[in-house]
Amino acid sequence: MKHFFYFLLAGTIILPVAAQAQVKLFTKTGTISFHSKTPIENIYAINNKGLSVWELSSGKIEFAVLMKGFEFEKALMQEHFNENYVESDQYPKATFKGTINNSNLVLLDADKSYNLTVSGLLTLHGISKEVSTTVLIVVKNGKIRSSANFSILLADYKIKIPSLVADNINKRVDISVVVNAYQHM
Amino acid sequence: MVVLAVAWAYREFNRKPAGLGNSQPAFVLSDQQLLQSYEENEEAANKNYLGKIVQVTGKVYEVVNQGDSATTIVIGNEQAMHKVSCLLQQDAATQVNKISKNELVTLKGICTGFLMDVELNQCVIVEIK
Numbered sequence: 001m002k003h004f005f006y007f008l009l010a011g012t013i014i015l016p017v018a019a020q021a022q023v024k025l026f027t028k029t030g031t032i033s034f035h036s037k038t039p040i041e042n043i044y045a046i047n048n049k050g051l052s053v054w055e056l057s058s059g060k061i062e063f064a065v066l067m068k069g070f071e072f073e074k075a076l077m078q079e080h081f082n083e084n085y086v087e088s089d090q091y092p093k094a095t096f097k098g099t100i101n102n103s104n105l106v107l108l109d110a111d112k113s114y115n116l117t118v119s120g121l122l123t124l125h126g127i128s129k130e131v132s133t134t135v136l137i138v139v140k141n142g143k144i145r146s147s148a149n150f151s152i153l154l155a156d157y158k159i160k161i162p163s164l165v166a167d168n169i170n171k172r173v174d175i176s177v178v179v180n181a182y183q184h185m
Numbered sequence: 186m187v188v189l190a191v192a193w194a195y196r197e198f199n200r201k202p203a204g205l206g207n208s209q210p211a212f213v214l215s216d217q218q219l220l221q222s223y224e225e226n227e228e229a230a231n232k233n234y235l236g237k238i239v240q241v242t243g244k245v246y247e248v249v250n251q252g253d254s255a256t257t258i259v260i261g262n263e264q265a266m267h268k269v270s271c272l273l274q275q276d277a278a279t280q281v282n283k284i285s286k287n288e289l290v291t292l293k294g295i296c297t298g299f300l301m302d303v304e305l306n307q308c309v310i311v312e313i314k
Contacts, residue, residue: 028301066304068295069306071306075203076197076198092235092297180252
């Protein structure tokens with residue numbers, strides 16, 4: 001307990017000086033959803049428990065999401081997704097480790113929107129691939145929201161779709177990542 | 186026969202993910218026991234719990250409303266880095282206003298793994314003590 005107070009005391013002295021350099025933001029409630037659309041079937045799944053940590057000065061950003069946490073409209077889709085396609089027992093997580101360019105330009109004390117680029121490694125189904133996209137960051141009343149969209153080819157991650165249902169599932173899947181409110185770490 | 190088969194196929198195709206209301210848990214334990222096994226060896230813990238119905242009892246740390254009727258009850262110790270995060274099934278979310286911080290609760294849900302917290306999905310409240 002005593003140490004904790006020293007820590008707080010140190011924090012009040014050092015923090016204002018180092019604030020911009022040290023700011024780390026995080027969330028445990030990022031929303032990751034994906035969408036596959038074909039003339040036969042629309043498949044949509046959502047996961048509201050994405051973990052993300054973003055260091056403002058360096059732009060380093062990470063996401064992690066549990067594959068079994070994706071919820072589908074239909075039970076059968078969810079079962080096929082977990083058992084056959086992403087094999088979530090063997091590969092329970094998907095991660096993204098990357099960098100937001102010019103992240104240090106984002107000011108947390110002014111209402112403003114930023115369109116920045118982000119790139120990094122997406123690891124899914126045990127395979128890592130470079131992805132890049134743009135991210136919209138909106139700072140409003142001290143709340144920091146981010147959103148990004150990109151798409152991946154299932155074949156790039158060795159996700160095999162049986163020929164029987166190949167026409168029901170798009171080979172390119174659109175992914176959306178939204179963080180409604182990053183918190184200070 | 187054909188009609189039956191078609192009817193079965195149709196129902197199966199449109200089946201919604203099952204609620205956990207009456208399902209028996211595969212494991213019954215405290216939040217601390219569950220956390221300990223994940224902190225010791227995540228891979229081994231996943232082999233046990235991943236995708237299974239787990240029933241945990243612990244103290245409420247916080248209730249998080251994410252809008253869109255996604256509600257999470259986080260249980261665990263105040264200072265602990267890792268906690269058990271229980272995303273409620275939609276119809277269970279109505280019970281949530283009965284729950285306050287530090288209350289002892291029992292929840293069951295499907296274990297989806299470990300990020301910062303051990304994550305349980307489709308949770309229902311079994312008991313508020």
